[in-house]
Amino acid sequence: METFTDSPQAGPARIIALDALRLIAAFIVFVQHFRLVFELHWPEWLRKGVLDSKAAVMLFFVLSGYVLALSLGSRAPSFKAYVKFGVRRVFRLYPVYWAALALSFVVLWNVQQHGAGQVRGMPALFLDGGSLQTSQWLLQSTLLAPGMKSDFALPTVWTLMTEAKISMIFPLLAWVMLRSSGWLAAALAAALVLFSHWMDQHIVGTAAFLGMFALGTILCRVPEGFWRRLSQPAWWGLLLLGLVLYAAISWRYVMPSIWLGYYLCGLGSLIFIAACVGWPQMRSVLTRLQQLLRVDLSYSIYILHYPVLVAFKKLCGPWMAASPFISFILALASTIGLGLLAHFLIEKPAIELGRRLTRSKSS
Numbered sequence: 036m037e038t039f040t041d042s043p044q045a046g047p048a049r050i051i052a053l054d055a056l057r058l059i060a061a062f063i064v065f066v067q068h069f070r071l072v073f074e075l076h077w078p079e080w081l082r083k084g085v086l087d088s089k090a091a092v093m094l095f096f097v098l099s100g101y102v103l104a105l106s107l108g109s110r111a112p113s114f115k116a117y118v119k120f121g122v123r124r125v126f127r128l129y130p131v132y133w134a135a136l137a138l139s140f141v142v143l144w145n146v147q148q149h150g151a152g153q154v155r156g157m158p159a160l161f162l163d164g165g166s167l168q169t170s171q172w173l174l175q176s177t178l179l180a181p182g183m184k185s186d187f188a189l190p191t192v193w194t195l196m197t198e199a200k201i202s203m204i205f206p207l208l209a210w211v212m213l214r215s216s217g218w219l220a221a222a223l224a225a226a227l228v229l230f231s232h233w234m235d236q237h238i239v240g241t242a243a244f245l246g247m248f249a250l251g252t253i254l255c256r257v258p259e260g261f262w263r264r265l266s267q268p269a270w271w272g273l274l275l276l277g278l279v280l281y282a283a284i285s286w287r288y289v290m291p292s293i294w295l296g297y298y299l300c301g302l303g304s305l306i307f308i309a310a311c312v313g314w315p316q317m318r319s320v321l322t323r324l325q326q327l328l329r330v331d332l333s334y335s336i337y338i339l340h341y342p343v344l345v346a347f348k349k350l351c352g353p354w355m356a357a358s359p360f361i362s363f364i365l366a367l368a369s370t371i372g373l374g375l376l377a378h379f380l381i382e383k384p385a386i387e388l389g390r391r392l393t394r395s396k397s398s
Contacts, residue, residue, distance in 0.1 A: 101251035101252065111210065
């Protein structure tokens with residue numbers, strides 16, 4: 036997660052199917068991190084392709100570019116609009132993250148007292164230290180401060196760090212891409228994609244992900260009429276192409292650059308999002324799935340699952356090997372339960388507060 040975005044305002048503009056797509060991606064991350072934390076040896080086909088957790092993260096980034104661009108529209112950037120966007124992003128990302136960080140502190144501190152070896156599969160750097168490391172915990176709360184270590188307490192936090200940093204320039208990027216000619220917008224997106232490796236080497240890794248957000252923004256430029264002209268066979272062909280591109284990320288380390296794998300996956304993600312938006316059949320199926328769940332728990336599941344898994348590893352270690360399925364169900368149920376609490380007690384009120392604080396008087 037957005038990895039997890041300030042989605043378009045509730046109502047006719049909200050695309051419910053995208054919530055379901057994001058939830059599926061969050062579930063894949065949960066499954067793969069369960070495997071790592073509990074040190075399970077699964078066959079390769081259960082770890083790669085569409086089940087690669089890094090692919091799910093690329094989907095989050097592209098989806099962020101799409102829904103954030105929708106929410107911003109093509110309004111000219113201004114100081115007032117920038118502050119409004121920033122306030123809403125803070126209330127969207129930080130409150131649940133702070134709750135997850137507090138839970139991680141409790142769980143990891145307890146594990147630290149009994150030996151870091153209990154989390155060999157997906158350890159946090161905090162476990163290697165012998166003290167509370169207070170200064171680093173304070174840095175963790177910012178998502179932006181120099182010196183913050185992405186693998187200190189929550190291994191998934193690097194995605195939120197990327198989101199928070201890119202959010203600072205995204206309004207300008209979206210405005211340029213939505214107001215420019217189609218060719219210029221496509222050229223800008225292509226440049227960000229093609230020079231991602233260079234930006235990673237010469238600027239900073241975060242900048243290399245700008246192309247993911249640009250891909251999502253480009254999708255906003257496609258007129259609705261274009262999707263209606265596509266036939267069922269065309270959609271199935273596109274979906275197959277999307278699956279192939281999306282799964283390419285699993286071979287990123289044997290490609291000339293890992294960024295080639297990332298951006299092939301990004302293009303596959305773009306096709307998935309387009310299908311959720313423009314293909315009535317897929318949109319209907321995912322909309323019904325999300326309506327069954329009633330709430331969007333993708334962000335809560337994504338950010339809360341690691342401390343839950345570590346806690347279960349500590350509690351269930353002696354008998355986990357004999358009953359991994361039961362451990363999985365209990366950990367998933369606990370994560371969903373905490374996610375529901377976080378959604379209703381923290382996430383939803385925080386988002387509403389952010390909207391109230393930034394609502395114009397005329398509205």
